[in-house]
Structures are given as C-alpha cells and as structure tokens.
Amino acid sequence: MFKIGRNDACWCGSGKKYKSCHLSFDQKLENYEVMGDEVPEHYMIKTPAQIEGVRRAGIINNQILDLVEEMIRPGISTEDINTLVHENTIKLGGIPAPLNFEGYPKSVCISINDVVCHGIPDPNRILQEGDIVNVDVTTIFNGYYADASRMFGVGKVSDEALRLMQVTKESVDLALKEARAWGHLGDIGAAISEHIYANGFTVVREIGGHGVGVDFHEEPWVSHIGTRGTDMLLVPGMIFTIEPMVNAGKADVVQDDNDGWTIYTKDGSLSAQWEYTVLITEEGPEVLAR
Template sequence: MLRTGRNDVCWCGSGNKYKNCHLAFDQRLENYAIMGEEVPEHSMIKTPSQIQGIRHAGVINNQILDIVSENIKAGMSTEDINTLVHENTIRLGGIPAPLNFEGYPKSVCTSINEVVCHGIPDPKRIIKDGDIINVDVTTIVDGFYADASRMYCIGKVSPEAEKLVRVTKESVDLALKECKAWGHLGDIGAVISEYIYANGYTVVREIGGHGVGIAFHEEPWVSHIGTRGTDMLLVPGMIFTVEPMVNAGKADVVQDSKDGWTIYTTDNSLSAQWEYTILITEDGPEVLAR
C-alpha cells in the first residue's frame, strides 16, 4: 500500500493532511491485511471529487433509462432503442460508453429473451408482445462513468417470464443490503446465489459485476456466486456494479461466433438481468445508477 507521510497532503485529494484524513483508515486496512483479509488498493477507492463526478454521471444515466422506460414498446426495433439512447445521451451532455468500446458497434446493449447480455441493436430485431428485454446503459459525463440496466416486460408476458424478471430484481435488492462497509464481496455473491437457486433458477458464472467510475471496467470483479465472509473487504469509497444474469434453465452460456459479442443461454432458456452502480459508505450503500 502507498506510504504517505503524516504531514503530507492526503492521497484522497481532499487537500487535508494525511494524519487528519485517511491515516486511521489506512491503519485499519493494514490491520485487516495482517489478519489475512484481502484489502483493496487505493486505486479502488474513489476520492471525494471522483465520487461527486460519478454521482453526476449516475443522474444522467438514470435519466436516459427513464426515457427508455417511457418509450419502449412492442413494434420498436432494438435499433430504435439505440437511437433513443444515443441521441438523449448527447443531448444530456454525456457520451455513450459502449460505442466503439473494444469494437462494440452501438451505444447500448439490448438483450431479448434467451440473450443473456451484450445484445447488439439491429433494425431487423423487432420487440414483440411477450418479450422480456434488458437495456444496459453506460454513460460518460466529464470523464466519469455510470452503468446500470433494467428489464422490461413487453405487453403481456408469461407468468414464468414475469417471475424470472421479478426474482432477478429481488436478488439485486437483497444484495444491496449486503453492500456494507467492512463486509465482504463474498456476502454479495452468497445472498444472490442463495435466493436465485432457492427459486429454481441458475446464475451465470463467467460474467460478473465490476468496479466502475474512472473507467468502464475496473477492479474488483464482483461474482454473483459466493461464500459469506470471503473475498475482498468492502470499504468506504469503493464503487462497483452488481448485475446478476439469471437463467431460467442451465447456467451455461455461449458467445455468438459471428458478431463476437452476443451471449446466449445454451439451452435457449430465458435470461434476465438488473444492474446497479453502488457506492460503499460508512452509513450504508448509495445507489448511484439503477
């Protein structure tokens, strides 16, 4: 861990002397490390000014998802959603983070029914009554990132589809209660997997949540399957996503060999996902984007 002199300016950017700012915090981390805990590096802990910027990005990201919520309907193409997201992101002063990220060709991900994630908008893919669709929006504002996704039930969906969407959201809300300072990442994965499997579903293992804020994807990686009291310590200032992908059938997934992005369930069962960007504070979790 980076060493700072007691009278040096604190590494967090507050402008205060280290001894009056994060010295006691770092000593607490060191004590946990001595006890064998996995503790985060300073690079995973956001400064007050960074948190302010990421919080503002979250406000814009939420506004964009609200616009999607107001407009999504049967008969639209997924490309229509892409246009809606792109144009409103620019109007609100943001940049759509997915566009050209590692070659991704669109401004949003739209994943319907058996598509687990990373569905690419397409003018030929028409949203139909009875579909369930995940819309995943990530927005850059003044260099800061916020990331969230919502599920939409289009028209009258089957009871099975409605339950899958609802239970997936409930698992994220349960996980939010485990996002406590000085808890563990494993607590998050444990409560999600316990709830999902108790309801007869499976959790995708290969894809997890991630740190976010200064970049699209940062450390730590957040598994949605875990054991309580294990994995990295959660400390104030950490920001990451919780975004379980829940399958009605088997947990196995496959990537589209043609587009290199779209992830499907191997058994063509339905899949659902909700995603929050969460800040850990001493007073409990703060949802920055949902």
C-alpha cells in the same frame, strides 16, 4: 499499501495532511490485512471529487433508462432504442460509453429473451408481444462513468418470465443490503446465489460486476456467487456494479461466433438481468445508477 508521511498531503486529494485525513483509515485496512483479509488498493477507493462525478453521470444514466421505459412496446426495433439512447445521452451532455468500446458498434446493449448480455441493436429486430428485454446503459459525463440496466416486459409476458424478472430484481436488492462497509464481496455473491437457487433459477458464473467510475471496467471483479466473509473487503469509497445474469434453465452460456459479442443461454432458456452502480459508505450503500 504504500507508505505516506504523516504530514504529507493525503492520497485522497482532500488537500489535508495524511495524519488528519486517511491515516487511521489505512491503519484499519492494515489490521484487516494482517488478519488475512484481501484489502483494496488505494486506486480502487474513489475521492470525494470522483464520487461526485460518478453521481452526476448516474443522474443522466437514470434519465436515459426512464426514457427507454416510456418507449418500450411491441413494434419498435432495437435500433429505435439505440437511437433514443444515443441522441438523448448527447443532448444531456453525456457520451454513450459502449459505442466503439473494443469495437462494439452501438450505443447501448439490448438483450432479448435467451440473450444473456451484449445484444447488439438491429433495425430488423422488432420487439414482439411477450418478449423480455434487458437494456444496459452506460454513460460518461465529464470523464466519469455510471452503468445500470433494467428489465422490461413487452406487452403481456408469460408468468415464468415475470417471475424470472422479479426474482432477479429481488436478488439485487438483497445483495444491496449486504453491500456494507467492512463486509466482504462474498457476502454479495452469497445473497444473490442463495435467493436465485432457492427459486429454481441459475446464476451465470463467467460474467460478473465490476468496479466503475473513472473507467468503464475497473477492479474489483464482482462475482454473483459467493461465500459470506470471503473475497475482498468492502470499504467506504469503493464503487462497483452489482448485475447478476439469471437463467431460467441451466447456467451455461455461449458466445455468438459471428458478431463476437452476443452471449446466449446454451439451452435456449430465458435470461434476466438488473444492474446497479453502488457506492460503499460508512452509512450504508448508495445507489448511484439503477
């Protein structure tokens, strides 16, 4: 933690003197650090203006996912969904963050059945009765990012698929209860992994949640497997995603060598994911995008 004079302007951008703004907050962080906790750097803690920016981006992100939910049905292509996301994001004043991100060619990620994440929309991939689909939307609005995904069943899906989607969603909601100020990231991973494994499914280990807000992917990395009381301290102002990827079979995954993006379950089993963008506050977690 870097030092600021008591009468200097606070690092949070409030315009107040440090002594009357975040001095006691930083002293509390230092106390936790002395006790052996991993504490976040100031850049991981969003200012009030940044929080409001992410909140507004989240409103648009939610609206886009609502539109997707209305559209999902057998017979449409994943490219149709991409077009809907792209055109409506622009219409609402946002920018689809995935487009051209590190070479990604589309405006949304659409992952079907055994695709764990980063599925690329394709006009030739037509949704079929019984498919389960994850649609992952990230919106930039006035320079701020919000990120969320939802699962959809296409028509009538199998009981196994329904249960997989339900248990995955339950794990995110259980993790949300652990996203409390002065708790730990390990509490979140523990809540998810305990629920998933108790229900006979597995959690993908290689891919986790991430800080988000002024960039697409920020610190901290959020594991969906953890031990309570470990990993980084959660403090008010942190914003990150909780987005477990849960497999019906084994946890192992493989990447498509041809497109360099699509991640599949190694054993061909079904996979599901839900994602929230979450703000840590003293009063409890606030979901900014879901």
